Amino acid sequence: MTVNHTLSVAIAAGGTAGHVNPALALAEELRERGHQVRFFGETRRLEGRLVPEAGFDFFPVEVTGFDRERPWTLIGALLHLAREERRLVKAFRDDAALMPDVVVGFGAYVELPLMRAAAKLGIPIALHEQNSVPGLANKQTAKHAGLIAIAQPSVERIFRERCGDGTRIVMTGNPVRASVLAGDRCRGRGALGVADDETLLLVFGGSLGAAHLNERIASLKSELLAIPGLRVVQSTGAEGHDAAVAALRLTDEEARRWDVRAYIDGMGDMLAASDLVLSRAGASSIAEIAALASPSVLVPYPHATADHQTTNARFLVDAGASVMFADAGIDERAFADELLDLLRRPERRERMRAAARALKQDRAAQQLADAVEALRLRG
Incomplete structure (x- = not known):
C-alpha cells in the first residue's frame, strides 16, 4: 500500500x-x-x-x-x-x-x-x-x-x-538497508577469491563478546582446515584482532584459506557469499542473516540485558533456519561436531536456507x- x-x-x-x-x-x-x-x-x-x-x-x-x-x-x-x-x-x-x-x-x-x-x-x-x-x-x-x-x-x-x-x-x-539486501554471491566470492566449489564459513562476533568465539574457533583450526575446499573469513572486532591472529598462528599456506580481519566491509556481499555463518545474535545480525537467507550457527552473547539475544536467536532456530548454542556450551564437543557436520553437508544448509527465505525478512x-x-x- x-x-x-x-x-x-x-x-x-x-x-x-x-x-x-x-x-x-x-x-x-x-x-x-x-x-x-x-x-x-x-x-x-x-x-x-x-x-x-x-x-x-x-x-x-x-x-x-x-x-x-x-x-x-x-x-x-x-x-x-x-x-x-x-x-x-x-x-x-x-x-x-x-x-x-x-x-x-x-x-x-x-x-x-x-x-x-x-x-x-x-x-x-x-x-x-x-x-x-x-x-x-x-x-x-x-x-x-x-x-x-x-x-x-x-x-x-x-x-x-x-x-x-x-x-x-x-x-x-x-x-535491513538496501545496500545489504543487494548482496551478491558472485561479487562477494570474487572479492574474496573464493571459488564456486569451495565452502565459505563466515565468523563474526559483533562489537560485544567476540573474544570467546575467536578463542573457540582458533582451537578448531586443524579440524576446520581438514575439510577439503573450506575457506574461513573471520571478523574479530578491532580489540580482538591481534589476540585472534596470535591464537591462530596461521602458516602462509593456512592464511590463504583463513582470512582474519578486524571488520567486514560490504556485509551484504559477505553474507550472500557465505555457505554458513557463525555469529552472535544481536538484533541487526539476526535481521541481516534472515534477510540474506544465510544458514547460521548462533551463539547468543550471555551478558545481554535479560538474555535477549537468546530470544532473538530462537526466531531463526524455531523456523529451522539456524542452530543455537549457549556461550558456555561452545567449548563442548557437541558444538564442534555440529559445526563440522553443517560444513560437510550442503543438503542440511540448503534446508536452513529455504527456511530462512520463508520468513520473508x-x-x-x-x-x-x-x-x-x-x-x-x-x-
Missing part, C-alpha cells in the same frame, strides 16, 4: 548501529516512495555521521542519560528532556515545513523529546522495537503510540500491557513503511 500524497516523516534513532541502520532502511524505503524524511538525533553520536552520509536532513537533539547506579542523575536528565521537548514543540509550531505528519521512534533514549512533543501536538506516533526485550524509551512511549512494529513476536505481550486500546501492534521484522522495510503510511491515514 502506498499513499497518494507526500508525507513528512520524522525519525528518531541513535546511539548504536542496531538502532540507526533499521531506521535508515525505513527512511530509504519511504524516500523511494516519494515521502520526505528528517532525522532527529545527537550530532556527536553515530547517527550524526551515518544520517547525513545517507542524504537525509538531520535535526540535532541533545539528551542527557542517567546512571542507574547514581539515581540523583535522573533529575538532571528529566529537566534536560523537558527542555528539549519544549524546544521541539516551539520549532514545530513556528515552522509549518518542519511539522511532521507522523513520527517514528526506534527505541533509543534520544527518541523521547520527539515522541513527547508529538504526543503534545497530536501527531501520530509509531515505534519500532528491534529486540526481544523492549528498551526503556519504547516502553515509556508505548501508551502514546498508534503503531508498534516489532521484529520478535515475544514482545507483543509486553507492549500489550503498556499501550493504549487503539494501538496497532504489527510484526514487520527488522528492516527481506521485506521488513516495505512492511514497516506500509504500516507507517496506514497509521497516517488512520490519524
Whole structure:
C-alpha cells in the first residue's frame, strides 16, 4: 500500500548501529516512495555521521542519560528532556515545513523529546522495537503510540500491557538497508577469491563478546582446515584482532584459506557469499542473516540485558533456519561436531536456507513503511 500524497516523516534513532541502520532502511524505503524524511538525533553520536552520509536532513537533539547506579542523575536528565521537548514543540509550531505528519521512534533514549512533543501536538506516533526485550524509551512511549512494529513476536505481550486500546501492534521484522539486501554471491566470492566449489564459513562476533568465539574457533583450526575446499573469513572486532591472529598462528599456506580481519566491509556481499555463518545474535545480525537467507550457527552473547539475544536467536532456530548454542556450551564437543557436520553437508544448509527465505525478512522495510503510511491515514 502506498499513499497518494507526500508525507513528512520524522525519525528518531541513535546511539548504536542496531538502532540507526533499521531506521535508515525505513527512511530509504519511504524516500523511494516519494515521502520526505528528517532525522532527529545527537550530532556527536553515530547517527550524526551515518544520517547525513545517507542524504537525509538531520535535526540535532541533545539528551542527557542517567546512571542507574547514581539515581540523583535522573533529575538532571528529566529537566534536560523537558527542555528539549519544549524546544521541539516551539520549532514545530513556528515552522509549518518542519511539522511532521507522523513520527517514528526506534527505541533509543534520544527518541523521547520527539515522541513527547508529538504526543503534545497530536501527531501520530509509531515505534519500532528491534529486540526481544523492549528498551526503556519504547516502553515509556508505548501508551502514546498508534503503531508498534516489532521484529520478535515475544514482545507483543509486553507492549500489550503498556499501550493504549487503539494501538496497532504489527510484526514487520527488522528492516535491513538496501545496500545489504543487494548482496551478491558472485561479487562477494570474487572479492574474496573464493571459488564456486569451495565452502565459505563466515565468523563474526559483533562489537560485544567476540573474544570467546575467536578463542573457540582458533582451537578448531586443524579440524576446520581438514575439510577439503573450506575457506574461513573471520571478523574479530578491532580489540580482538591481534589476540585472534596470535591464537591462530596461521602458516602462509593456512592464511590463504583463513582470512582474519578486524571488520567486514560490504556485509551484504559477505553474507550472500557465505555457505554458513557463525555469529552472535544481536538484533541487526539476526535481521541481516534472515534477510540474506544465510544458514547460521548462533551463539547468543550471555551478558545481554535479560538474555535477549537468546530470544532473538530462537526466531531463526524455531523456523529451522539456524542452530543455537549457549556461550558456555561452545567449548563442548557437541558444538564442534555440529559445526563440522553443517560444513560437510550442503543438503542440511540448503534446508536452513529455504527456511530462512520463508520468513520473508527481506521485506521488513516495505512492511514497516506500509504500516507507517496506514497509521497516517488512520490519524
